[in-house]
Amino acid sequence: MSAGRPVETRLHWWWVGGAVVVLILSVILGVMIGAVGLSPIGIIRSVLDKVPGLDVDSGFTQRDEAILWQIRMPRVILAVIVGSVLSAAGAAYQGVFRNPLADPYLLGAGAGAGLGAILAIAYGPDATAWIVDPLPLAAFLGAIGGVALAYVLGYTVRSGRTSVTLILAGVAVASFLTAAQTFIQQRESDTLREVYGWILGSLNTAGWSEVKLVLPYIVVSLLVIMGSRRLLDVLAVGDTEASTLGVRPGRIRLVVVVFATLATAAVVAVSGLIGFVGIIVPHTVRLLTSASYRIVVPLSILLGGVFLVFADVIARTALAPAEIPIGVVTAFFGAPFFAVVLRRGKGVVS
Amino acid sequence: MIPRIIPLIAAIALVAAACSSAGSANDTVPSPTLTTTSSTVANTTTTSAPEETTTTTAPDDGFPVTIEAPNGQVTIQSKPERIVSISPTSTEVLFAIGAGPQVVAVDDQSNFPQEAPVTDISGFTPNIEAIASYNPDLVFLSFDPGDVIASLEAIGIPVILHPTALTLDDAYGQWEQTGVATGRIAESVELVETTTASIDAAVQSLPEGAGALSYYHELDPTYFSVTSATFVGNLYALTGMTNIADAADPDGYGFPQLAAEYIVDSDPSLIYLADTKCCGQNGDEVAARPGWNALSAVTNGAVVELDDDIASRWGPRITDFFDVVVASILELANA
Numbered sequence: 279m280s281a282g283r284p285v286e287t288r289l290h291w292w293w294v295g296g297a298v299v300v301l302i303l304s305v306i307l308g309v310m311i312g313a314v315g316l317s318p319i320g321i322i323r324s325v326l327d328k329v330p331g332l333d334v335d336s337g338f339t340q341r342d343e344a345i346l347w348q349i350r351m352p353r354v355i356l357a358v359i360v361g362s363v364l365s366a367a368g369a370a371y372q373g374v375f376r377n378p379l380a381d382p383y384l385l386g387a388g389a390g391a392g393l394g395a396i397l398a399i400a401y402g403p404d405a406t407a408w409i410v411d412p413l414p415l416a417a418f419l420g421a422i423g424g425v426a427l428a429y430v431l432g433y434t435v436r437s438g439r440t441s442v443t444l445i446l447a448g449v450a451v452a453s454f455l456t457a458a459q460t461f462i463q464q465r466e467s468d469t470l471r472e473v474y475g476w477i478l479g480s481l482n483t484a485g486w487s488e489v490k491l492v493l494p495y496i497v498v499s500l501l502v503i504m505g506s507r508r509l510l511d512v513l514a515v516g517d518t519e520a521s522t523l524g525v526r527p528g529r530i531r532l533v534v535v536v537f538a539t540l541a542t543a544a545v546v547a548v549s550g551l552i553g554f555v556g557i558i559v560p561h562t563v564r565l566l567t568s569a570s571y572r573i574v575v576p577l578s579i580l581l582g583g584v585f586l587v588f589a590d591v592i593a594r595t596a597l598a599p600a601e602i603p604i605g606v607v608t609a610f611f612g613a614p615f616f617a618v619v620l621r622r623g624k625g626v627v628s
Numbered sequence: 629m630i631p632r633i634i635p636l637i638a639a640i641a642l643v644a645a646a647c648s649s650a651g652s653a654n655d656t657v658p659s660p661t662l663t664t665t666s667s668t669v670a671n672t673t674t675t676s677a678p679e680e681t682t683t684t685t686a687p688d689d690g691f692p693v694t695i696e697a698p699n700g701q702v703t704i705q706s707k708p709e710r711i712v713s714i715s716p717t718s719t720e721v722l723f724a725i726g727a728g729p730q731v732v733a734v735d736d737q738s739n740f741p742q743e744a745p746v747t748d749i750s751g752f753t754p755n756i757e758a759i760a761s762y763n764p765d766l767v768f769l770s771f772d773p774g775d776v777i778a779s780l781e782a783i784g785i786p787v788i789l790h791p792t793a794l795t796l797d798d799a800y801g802q803w804e805q806t807g808v809a810t811g812r813i814a815e816s817v818e819l820v821e822t823t824t825a826s827i828d829a830a831v832q833s834l835p836e837g838a839g840a841l842s843y844y845h846e847l848d849p850t851y852f853s854v855t856s857a858t859f860v861g862n863l864y865a866l867t868g869m870t871n872i873a874d875a876a877d878p879d880g881y882g883f884p885q886l887a888a889e890y891i892v893d894s895d896p897s898l899i900y901l902a903d904t905k906c907c908g909q910n911g912d913e914v915a916a917r918p919g920w921n922a923l924s925a926v927t928n929g930a931v932v933e934l935d936d937d938i939a940s941r942w943g944p945r946i947t948d949f950f951d952v953v954v955a956s957i958l959e960l961a962n963a
Contacts, residue, residue, distance in 0.1 A: 352918065471847070483850055599875060600885055601887050
């Protein structure tokens with residue numbers, strides 16, 4: 279935020295409207311394109327057929343219907359959810375830590391989820407013996423555990439406790455958990471294949487059950503993050519200054535981190551580790567509009583969904599019918615973008 | 629997290645790639661040395677009497693011998709009695725040709741046969757000192773992580789590299805070369821003959837319409853598969869079946885990840901699961917996948933649960949694998 283020029287804090291209706299339109303268009307694109315060439319007319323008719331009161335013959339076989347409704351639709355919806363959550367969580371973390379690089383992965387969510395996943399794969403019981411699949415559960419708990427560990431470590435620092443010490447604690451915890459994960463991987467090398475597929479992230483096996491699984495967590499978390507966006511703007515002036523304005527930085531930070539982590543843990547559990555989204559999307563929004571969280575948070579939620587739907591379209595069509603891991607796509611486009619953001623310097627980050 | 633996640637992904641990719649040569653996912657990275665023919669010595673053994681082939685000196689036991697391994701010329705001075713195998717396939721071959729008593733140690737991935745002297749030497753990142761501590765007179769490897777071969781040769785230990793085979797002939801060449809290197813030529817030739825006969829007999833028993841069938845071979849539950857350009861794909865090709873993964877791999881990489889909707893749309897006649905041990909997959913799991921319950925293979929009971937290890941090695945148990953494949957085709961035809 280450059281001194282002298284007031285930061286735009288009003289969320290113009292055309293920004294929201296434009297983002298919603300782009301999101302709807304991207305979802306339509308995502309549903310229309312796939313490894314299997316379903317006719318666009320047939321897809322439209324099949325969708326209309328689902329509208330109560332309408333009875334339209336799509337001309338699709340039972341298999342085409344299964345591809346559209348059981349494979350492609352949940353995949354696109356899950357891409358929207360995962361992109362929105364990672365972007366919102368990234369924006370929220372950047373706000374509470376006043377750090378442009380912050381996202382849940384930085385505080386150990388990714389490393390914790392990875393460790394949880396490999397523990398479940400290597401030592402967990404056979405998935406079929408459980409009512410719930412242990413892998414997403416372990417990844418979920420691992421992500422929360424990683425961030426909790428970083429938080430506790432960061433807050434037991436006696437002297438000079440700041441948001442920076444918390445991030446340093448997160449880096450230490452993430453390195454430690456990654457080392458533990460690599461060690462187990464090395465010892466239990468027969469589990470490598472499953473771990474590897476999970477870590478690179480994939481929406482290829484997604485179904486409605488994954489969507490239903492994450493929905494409760496992300497709805498609550500996104501509401502909390504949306505509700506905190508004014509407070510994030512207040513925090514931007516610094517903890518001491520924010521305190522004089524009557525807010526309690528430590529408490530806000532804890533609440534936002536808890537809910538952003540909860541949502542991230544939920545999506546990581548079903549989609550694996552998809553990197554860069556939480557950095558790219560909020561920064562793009564800042565570049566295009568304003569550094570105010572009243573704008574960054576809602577637009578990140580909408581455009582995060584757009585970004586991941588597009589990334590997934592590339593992942594499943596670039597080499598169709600072969601797949602590219604979506605984590606590779608987001609990092610491939612994310613890394614160069616990130617370099618540009620860094621080169622733009624201070625003006626961009628808040 | 630950003631500066632951290634890339635090395636993480638890269639490291640995992642590396643480890644996974646390394647695993648691919650020895651473990652159950654051995655097929656993910658084709659070895660660059662594959663194009664070299666396995667062995668000139670071995671090729672001659674199939675056409676002439678075994679004793680005549682090792683024309684190098686020493687009349688009694690045929691040693692020393694010099695063989696043309698994929699990693700270059702390897703000279704073995706006397707009949708090896710302290711073999712270390714860091715390759716599950718080589719371990720199976722050694723025991724199948726009766727060289728088991730000459731083996732002193734095998735890597736942690738060599739889980740067959742039972743009498744193999746399993747150690748904790750890693751099959752993915754073998755430690756030179758750990759190998760050397762067994763004082764071996766011959767080492768078998770299926771890939772060369774971190775210049776293991778150069779290090780072992782530097783301390784005077786002969787090494788034979790037998791990378792992932794691409795064709796049956798590659799595999800047979802490696803078996804016969806193993807026979808030459810261990811003084812088990814007759815046994816290795818016999819193993820090749822019985823294997824050839826077994827596979828020929830299985831092919832003969834195939835029903836009329838086998839060529840009209842299609843199949844999907846699954847490496848993991850995220851739908852990584854194999855094409856006909858791989859070793860296991862070459863075995864399937866003997867049945868005449870169409871591999872649905874071939875269309876997904878124009879570059880000939882051999883191990884594409886298939887889109888879920890493509891698999892459902894292709895509706896393969898048979899589904900072969902090579903991820904039963906690694907990833908707990910089975911017929912019920914497949915039927916429960918979104919959109920899969922109406923697939924012909926599912927409704928016809930043609931989802932075949934393979935042993936991951938057998939389906940990923942190019943050792944003597946390929947006959948077991950091929951028999952299962954042929955039996956599944958027969959069962960489908962008679963259903």
